[in-house]
Amino acid sequence: MSDAAAAPAPHDLCGDHAAAGLADAQVLAALRGMIQARAVDDRLWLLSRQGKAHFVITSAGHEATQFGCALAVHAGRDYVVPYYRDMALAMALGQTPLEIFLHALGRAADPSSGGRQMFGHFNSRALRIVSGSSSVGSHPLHAVGLAWAFRITKERGLAAMTLFGEGATAEGAWHEAISFAGIHQLPVVFVCENNQYAISVPQAREVPVPDVAAKAAGYGMPGVIVDGNDLFAVYAAARQAMERARAGGGPTLLECKTYRLRPHSNADDDRKYRGEDEVSAWRARDPITRLERYALAAELIDQTGVAELRQAVAAEVEQAIDQAERAPAPAVETLFDHLYGAGEPSSDQ
């Protein structure tokens, strides 16, 4: 990866967007979406400090990885099985700032869980974003099971994408998932958002090799490494992997090297385990800044346009918060809803 701070070049993304297969409008939409996701993230931390959001978990720094992957998904057709870091991904797939805030504030209209799950458990059956637990590494198996279902129903041209941090690749269930997918060459793309820390534990203490992608070799699939802060690099690799999967070519392990720019959650103090120098160096490689610099250099937008865009996003986000704060909490009677399907006996009848 080139060092953005030292680079005199107008931008440091891999190639140009046309070569990556993106139209001008897609780049601008991604830039807008990433700025919006960061703005939502910023405001969530404020809501946490105000005591309005009890739990916040960040996607800041992961936006290029998540938007690059989302662009490779046929939203609403391919399944996406995400983890708690994937707010920007959920937004890239179609969740709105209002929906994100309804989830964060535990409101009745929270589309992810109706106020049941703490923030970070993004879900939408309509978008085929699959609900997850908080257990790390338990969910890739569900992507594998979905892919097995396509085999039985004989549906072609479909794939499942599952995302996780490098910490999850230590879990047994992760290995069981990737092993099953490799044995049967199922249409699953395993995306590792490697931000180098499992909360406080550095990669060297959680992964025995420098690259998570190296693990793919033991499971009969290619392992691909990309700069996770480069939208074009992520998109090109994710698209290739998804197209291969849809065409029956089997699974891929895609490792996106990135960095979390905030603490793990509002309950975490990252100064205990990483230095300010390290965080600053990664701030200089902020994926949004890098994409913005590219868009300016490629004359897809000018400085005025960027300023207007940021202003418009800020206004949208404030409006969404306002609306979410006024939205009603779930009715207490709903505590008992959805334990079982309709008409099924409950244990306390």
Added chain:
Amino acid sequence: MPQRNMIEAIRSALADEMAADERVFVLGEDVGVKGGVFLATDGLLARFGEDRVVDTPIAEAGIVGVAIGASLHGLRPVAEIQFADYIHPAIDQILNEAARFRYRSNGDWHCPIVVRAPFGAGVHGALYHSQSTEALFTSTPGLKVLAPSTPYDAKGLLIAAIRDPDPVVFFEHKQLYRGAREEVPDGSYTVPIGRAALRRPGNDISLFTYGLMAHHSLAAAEELAREGVDVEVIDLRTLYPLDHAAILESVRKTGKALIVHEDKLTGGLGGEVGALIAEHAFEYLDAPVRRLASPDVHAVAFSDVLEAHFMLNPAKIAAAIRDLAAY
């Protein structure tokens, strides 16, 4: 009508449901070519092909997790855990994932899977082929936990479980697999989930049980009948959610309750049944609620002598009934 033992009844249920519904498939260790270590899936591979009869790696979390994923796309997976003793690696998938999918997504998804697991001792299985693990699952809303005691119920409950919109853990007692045959119809029928079965009406003592112990309890009840004690035997069949009405109705009639299970005493289902009776039928009781269960040691030592000492049997149950009757 054909006579079937329990393993034949289970095989018949799987074959009938797979023939009737293309969404149904089975997966597990050795379920394909070998037909399962107990032959529950024997013949299914030849009939339905390897996409629907899936030999998996030795990875229990994987078996259940893959089943969950497939169910999200509308399929009806039946996962086999080779022995209930090996269900522990899959507990995260069963309790944290399958049981909570509907609730945590506010009804957006549901997870219609069945997890079959042979359980129970008395077959020289030692510590890791003998366990009763049902109590690990009988306190999690969203799950249903079944344990049939007869071939007829095994087929009817398994079909009900496969058609159920929620996850079901289905325990099959190994000693019953090749036990007595009874009439089990060809073709599909269901036995309702959530309903206990009255196996023997009686007026003096209510005995609540399930699995292999239903048979031992009936034998003990016949012995006590000759001594003038009239025992009502209720086979719970569904361990969660419990059939509260059937339990309370019986104990309100007899005034005495004995719960018999092969699982350990502490933390076993008997505690829950006893608490239910204490809370809702206390004023009907003529004696303390009694539990007869396996001792609080691990099921079960390999030695014939130790195994026999561990196991409940009709004589031990008869002694417990006699004791309660005399109270």
